[in-house]
Amino acid sequence: xxxxxxxxxxxxxxxxxxxxxxxxxxxxxxxxxxxxxxxxxxxxxxxxxxxxxxxxxxxxxxxxxxxxxxxxxxxxxxxxxxxxxxxxxxxxxxxxxxxxxxxxxxxxxxxxxxxxxxxxxxxxxxxxxxxxxxxxxxxxxxxxxxxxxxxxxxxxxxxxxxxxxxxxxxxxxxxxxxxxxxxxxxxxxxxxxxxxxxxxxxxxxxxxxxxxxxxxxxxxxxxxxxxxxxxxxxxxxxxxxxxxxxxxxxxxxxxxxxxxxxxxxxxxxxxxxxxxxxxxxxxxxxxxxxxxxxxxxxxxxxxxxxxxxxxxxxxxxxxxxxxxxxxxxxxxxxxxxxxxxxxxxxxxxxxxxxxxxxxxxxxxxxxxxxxxxxxxxxxxxx
Amino acid sequence: xxxxxxxxxxxxxxxxxxxxxxxxxxxxxxxxxxxxxxxxxxxxxxxxxxxx
Numbered sequence: 487x488x489x490x491x492x493x494x495x496x497x498x499x500x501x502x503x504x505x506x507x508x509x510x511x512x513x514x515x516x517x518x519x520x521x522x523x524x525x526x527x528x529x530x531x532x533x534x535x536x537x538x539x540x541x542x543x544x545x546x547x548x549x550x551x552x553x554x555x556x557x558x559x560x561x562x563x564x565x566x567x568x569x570x571x572x573x574x575x576x577x578x579x580x581x582x583x584x585x586x587x588x589x590x591x592x593x594x595x596x597x598x599x600x601x602x603x604x605x606x607x608x609x610x611x612x613x614x615x616x617x618x619x620x621x622x623x624x625x626x627x628x629x630x631x632x633x634x635x636x637x638x639x640x641x642x643x644x645x646x647x648x649x650x651x652x653x654x655x656x657x658x659x660x661x662x663x664x665x666x667x668x669x670x671x672x673x674x675x676x677x678x679x680x681x682x683x684x685x686x687x688x689x690x691x692x693x694x695x696x697x698x699x700x701x702x703x704x705x706x707x708x709x710x711x712x713x714x715x716x717x718x719x720x721x722x723x724x725x726x727x728x729x730x731x732x733x734x735x736x737x738x739x740x741x742x743x744x745x746x747x748x749x750x751x752x753x754x755x756x757x758x759x760x761x762x763x764x765x766x767x768x769x770x771x772x773x774x775x776x777x778x779x780x781x782x783x784x785x786x787x788x789x790x791x792x793x794x795x796x797x798x799x800x801x802x803x804x805x806x807x808x809x810x811x812x813x814x815x816x817x818x819x820x821x822x823x824x825x826x827x828x829x830x831x832x833x834x835x836x837x838x839x840x841x842x843x844x845x846x847x848x849x850x851x852x853x854x855x856x857x858x859x860x861x862x863x864x865x866x867x868x
Numbered sequence: 869x870x871x872x873x874x875x876x877x878x879x880x881x882x883x884x885x886x887x888x889x890x891x892x893x894x895x896x897x898x899x900x901x902x903x904x905x906x907x908x909x910x911x912x913x914x915x916x917x918x919x920x
Contacts, residue, residue, distance in 0.1 A: 506874075514881055521888055522897075530897040592901055596908040597915050632869040635876060652912065660915040663907060727899045730909045741887065760900020760911025768893035769884060774909075776897055779884070796873040824908045833909070 507630075507790035511783040518779060522770050530776050532724040537780020540717050540729075542788040544625040544781070547710030551827040552613045552622055554707075555853050560868050562697030564690035569707035570832075571683050571690070576715025577836035578679045581722055585837060586672035593667075593837025594728040596824035598844050599660020601652060605823025606830065606845040608815050610852020613827075614860060616641075616812025620731035620826030623813070624778055628785030630796035636806055637813035638735075644817020645732055646739035646750075649761070652821055653754040666838030679838040718836065725773040728837055730829030732820040734775035737764045739817075774829075808863035812856075823848070 515538055522530035543549070554566020585593035596602060613619045616637040618626050623641055627634040667675030694701040703711070721729040740750050744765070750756045756765055769775045789795055800806070820826045823845055825833065831849070834842025857867050900911025907914035 510877065517885065521885070522893075525894045527893070527895070527897055533897060594901075594909055597912070599915060630869075630873065632872060635873070649910075652910070656912060656915070656918060662914045662916050725897065725899060727901050727909070730899070733900060733910050736910070755910075755912075758900070758906075758911045758913065759903035760898070760906055763898065763903070764900065766892065768888040768891040770888050771891075771893045771895075771897050773897045773899040796870045798869060800869055821910065824910060824912070829909050 502792065504790040504793070504795040507795040508787055511786035511790060515780065515783045518770065522776075525770075527771075529724050530770060533721065533773055533776035534780040536717055536721050536724060537777035538784035538787070539780075540621075540714065540721075540777065541625050541628055541781035541784025541786070543710060543713045543717065544621060545629045545785045545788045547706050547713065549707070549710035549714060550622055551619050552617060555850070556614060556857055556868065558690065558693065559850075559854055559857060561699055562693045563699045564694040564701050565703040565707055567690045568687055568701065569703045569711040571687050572703075572708070573711040573715040573718070574832050574836045575680055575683050576712065577718035577722070577728070577832065578676060578683075578838065580719040581728055581836045582667055582676040582679055582838045583672040584722070586667040586675060591722070591726050593665065593839060594730065594825070594829060594833030594842070595663035595665060595837065595839045596830065596834065596841040597656070597660040597662060598664065598841050599656070600658045601655035601660065601822045602824060602841055602844055603848045604655065605648070605819045605821065606848035607819070607852040609819030609823050609826060610849035611856040611859070612812040612815030612819055613849075614812070614853050614856025615808045615863065615865075616816060617809075617865070619816070619828075620735075620820065621781070621828050623816075624731065624781045625785040628782035629789040630786070630798070632796065632798075633801050633806060633809045637809040637816075640810045640813030641732075641817040641820075642735045642739040642742070644814040644819075645736040645821045646743055646817070648818040648821025649736050649740070649750075649755040650753055651818070655822055664840040666840075675838040679835065682843065683835070718832065721777060725777075727773065728829070728833035729777060730774045730825055730833055731778060732774070732817070732826050732829060733764070734769075734772060734778040735817065736761075736821060737769060737772055737775060740765055741769065802864055804864040808860070808865060819852075
């Protein structure tokens with residue numbers, strides 16, 4: 487209901503700033519920055535701040551991969567999809583050449599095989615049921631949505647289950663990562679990446695024109711794409727790898743499971759060097775956890791700075807069930823598919839890695855099924 | 869919802885700080901991709917290595 491339709495609201499204006507949550511989110515960020523600086527980790531402080539900025543930008547620009555893909559599938563509306571491609575093109579401008587030329591930096595790569603395809607497909611179903619992907623879950627949960635807190639909890643649980651299943655899926659075969667810069671050099675790889683994005687954009691435009699709908703992204707989408715693209719480059723500079731979201735969830739879940747007596751250290755996934763180190767070390771030593779936490783606090787601050795925070799009533803039970811099922815599927819799918827829209831699609835394509843496009847092509851039919859399932863949970867197809 | 873949100877926030881943040889203070893940390897933050905043999909953002913090995 488709009489303010490204009492309720493004169494009584496103008497008589498007693500609601501507070502625009504929600505001080506308790508605004509202060510809490512900023513204070514939380516400051517405390518975490520102080521803790522990592524005490525440990526001599528300026529890069530960790532940078533990742534927290536960049537995550538905070540990402541959370542605020544995502545919330546203010548209402549940048550949503552889930553909704554934009556749904557608009558493309560249901561109505562043929564390509565504006566959000568084109569915004570996503572612009573974001574990737576900006577990030578690729580730095581990631582492809584730097585990952586190839588500068589020692590210590592690396593792109594987001596992943597093997598191509600059944601694990602990637604099954605994981606991305608299941609993730610696609612989950613993101614439509616949950617109504618948010620990895621980044622979407624973070625910024626909406628941080629922005630005051632109780633429904634998305636449930637999605638986040640089940641996302642975390644699903645990703646731990648996925649970590650236990652991933653090695654078996656990898657044994658089913660696959661091929662090593664295919665990186666454009668390995669074939670065409672750093673700048674040729676960037677040109678190939680931009681060319682692949684141009685082809686995807688032309689397909690999106692063709693679909694929209696055929697359905698007679700808009701292809702012009704709104705200023706909000708363009709602003710979001712440019713700002714998030716530049717922040718992706720900054721995260722890459724601070725973390726030496728493209729921005730990723732879901733590995734942090736897996737680590738949080740594994741640490742919670744360990745707290746309740748589960749011993750994951752013998753599981754194959756947790757014996758690989760990276761996960762083993764992450765399970766033993768502080769959460770604030772893991773790059774994806776740092777940006778994840780910053781994003782939650784950033785979205786919370788942005789939401790609390792503009793309206794009363796978390797005042798919406800709880801949604802119906804069916805919607806909460808969709809949030810839980812969607813979260814579980816996304817968690818499991820993200821672990822098998824080597825990430826979400828951010829780590830696998832954006833990170834992969836912006837690195838010139840073929841797995842990013844394979845992930846997209848596998849997630850898209852999953853989204854179609856997820857959209858068909860939404861009415862079962864009382865959610866609209868649009 | 870506001871109260872539930874506040875409780876979740878306080879519990880999660882307290883657990884996070886406690887976990888940090890009781891776990892090893894220091895040096896540069898790392899990603900699983902930083903480790904030798906990592907072939908994916910989660911640190912999974914490459915298929916060509918697994919076959920050996």
